[in-house]
Amino acid sequence: MKHAQIHAKLLVVAAIWGLGWPAGRVVAADVSPIVAAWIRYVIVAGLFIFYLQRKDNWSYPSPTQWKNIAYIAFFSTFLYQSLFMYGMKYTAAGDASLVITFNPLFTAVLAVIFLGERLTRNLILGLTMALVGMLVIFTASPNTDIPELDRWFGNTFIAGAALAWAVSSILMKKLMSDTPEDAQQPLTPVLVTIWASLVGLLLLTPWAGIEIAREGLPSPSFEAWVGIIFLAVFSTVLAYVWFADGILVIGAGKASFYVYLVPPFGILGGWFLLGEQLGATLILAFALIVAGVVIAQKQEEENEQPS
Template identity: 35%
Template sequence: MKSSAAVALTGTSSAWRVHLKLLGMAALWGASWPAGRVLAQALPPMTAASWRFGMALVMLAAWLHWRGGLGRLGALSARQWLGLAVAGTFGVFGYALFFMLGLAHVPAGRAALVVTTNPVVTTLLAAWWFGERLNRRIAAGMAIATAGALVVIAHGRPWTLLAGGIGLGELLLLGCVATWVGYTLIGKRLLTGIDPLTTTAVTAGIGLVLLLSSALLFEGPQALAAPMHAMASVWVAMAFLAAGATVLAYAWYFEGVSALGAGAASAYITLVPIFGVLFAALLLGERIDTQMALGGCLAVGGLGVMNLARRPSA
């Protein structure tokens, strides 16, 4: 039999692996912004999103089959299928479209900081609609994070927002916020009883159908075939978004939720904009100006306060 010390050491090692995977998840999601920027500048937005989720769906379907989940699709209720359809429309089709359109106008680092408002808006609406917990510390964190995001969106001059001082790219990125919040809240209401892997795979498939249809209708078959003639860097970015930012990052996130709980795992998402800015600077040579640094520190600090405030007291 193993000694108690050996068991404790094994448990500690396993916990460290989980934390490292969650750190990797945050890095992968952060790196998705510069990768998306590469695609947005090389391909039409719906075409780029279609190829990304097409590649991801193949991998997700294989993963779901390996986990024995394909057979469970027939057991889903009509309400659950409705929830998956709406979630796929918002969380995949809508988010991917605004993601690509926004990155065509806004540098990747700035874009990653703009969407730090995601958890703020989600928390506010969840407290209003579902009566979720909202205390003073969470509210303070939300205020700090929102102030930071406004500094980034308005290029260091938040007072200009009242005079229309916000660009098209920032408006499109706020569409990312709206669609992701809708996806999250719809999931809470309609996707009860569906495991995360099934939800991710099915919503990716539904979103892909909508993306492909839109690409054919608005961009045409010739545009949809454009990746076949793209540079190697475009294919690397697309493969990374499909395999790294979609499949592997979700796998590590699910493992973290299972091992540590949803609250502890989701706290790592606070690091995503930091990695987004760093990778944009390292890979694309984007400049980190004073306004971005200040707004980013405020946004990430506010998210950290929110996550700490959600943890139950000892």
Template identity: 35%
Template sequence: MVTTFFWGGTFVSARYAVSEAPPFFAASCRFLIASVVLALLTALQSHRQGHSFPVPASLRQAAGLFSLGLTGVFLYNAIFFTGLKLTTATSGALIVAINPLLTAVLSALWLREKVNSVQVAGITLSLAGVFVVVAKGSLQVISSLSFNKGDVIMLGAPLCWALYSILGKKILASFTPLAATAYASAFGTLLLIPAALLEHAAAGAPVPGFSFLGWLAIVQLALLGTVVGFVWWYQGVQRIGTARAAAFVNLVPVFGALLASVFLKEKLIPAQLLGGAMVIMGVYWGSRSRCRTRTASMPMVSADEAKP
């Protein structure tokens, strides 16, 4: 539960961070810190297990790890931070909540995983909920297609994460989850830093920086939302099992909306409440059905598959 609280807080922290600095600069700071800590944790884990630091055994493995950094770190965070600069943390949290079911859809198309009728119903309900959130419940918005740009951009975030999750399934056959995440974070950072430099050159503005609260937001994103959240998620899955852990993911948009109302003074409108409830119900419905169809021999679910 604390892990999902941290993940819900990332929407508030990111919203605050991009109010002080450009999106790519904020994302670079987040993952530069996270990469260092994840690399140290991976080295410590390897040492405790009596192994050397894991390295790709082939160019194909290296390309696979790079693809994780491209989709789950670089593209996801480019969309995540850019979208939150233009929309509210509440809307962002509710939109990104469709991650698990969008992953199920792409898994069915790409990996040929079976999707039953209950999952289809859950996916449909969630997508309808996202549409209500994006349209703010306004028929005028729908008829004129005058959607908030940030909401539309945020729709790309769960797509990137779904791609990252599917690619991660193959990588986890060769690397531990911690090592794969460390490499993804490192490769993503190597892509984010040049993008931040180009962003700065194009803007022609002074070198960006953060206030104390801004750096506090970055530290929350890097350490609590990325490193601690990852480690604690896996510890939780190992203790209570896949199915029970997956249900907790539905708390992320709830915590995101509540924290946004407290720290950013964002107000929940009826359309967001309705759409959010539809998203959460649809995700819960579809995810529970998906958990029941998994084989009992699987020890854990990938955090990449369940994490918003």
């Protein structure tokens, strides 16, 4: 198969991102959510700085680009990571991996509001189907060993994380396509992610410092350290670089297909590693949400057609 190595890497990326949900559940049960996110991004920042030093084609953003990166850092690192860790404290990994799939739908809706893209029947139908799927997760999850109110809280936090990431996606799209007057060229996806991660770490630091001052230095268990390192090294740095390589070689559309494999890995990972429950309702929710996303993604094709 052509580009077999890239496809193999993307399959590994889907597995890593899927297993990131049970890893997050383990970490959130052991360490304060904000402190855990901060430790994760200390490791991420160190690895990204090492990565930058080994590359010859990196550059500093212009003042205008720095401003936009600060907004992206707030939504993609500070807000997303806070909501992700708080969500994983309360809900099941399998449930969360399905809820986060709402991200592209939120992105499509925000593109209508802020980028002037058209609201089409495909988007409305896809959004409706996915909302039904999310309702199934909220009301009929097989993970009844977790109190229902906790699952509602956790799933709501994860939905908020999906919305935060969607906002950052809109901002990133503009940053990577526009060249401000004080810049020579748009920033690449890798550079945007790296700089936003570093700024996001700065935003997380004061809150983490307050929690450490109030509760003392964290002492994660061995399992929590494994989870933090997995989230930092594999789920954030390695997976993103490989996914960016996939987009470069086979295109965004084909690479994005592998994102649909994340929830099955998340559900199976939660079952195998954490003893979470499997059930027909998870399959139903997965089918509704993914079908809704696929239908709604035709929104982009319709927007590209002449009006």
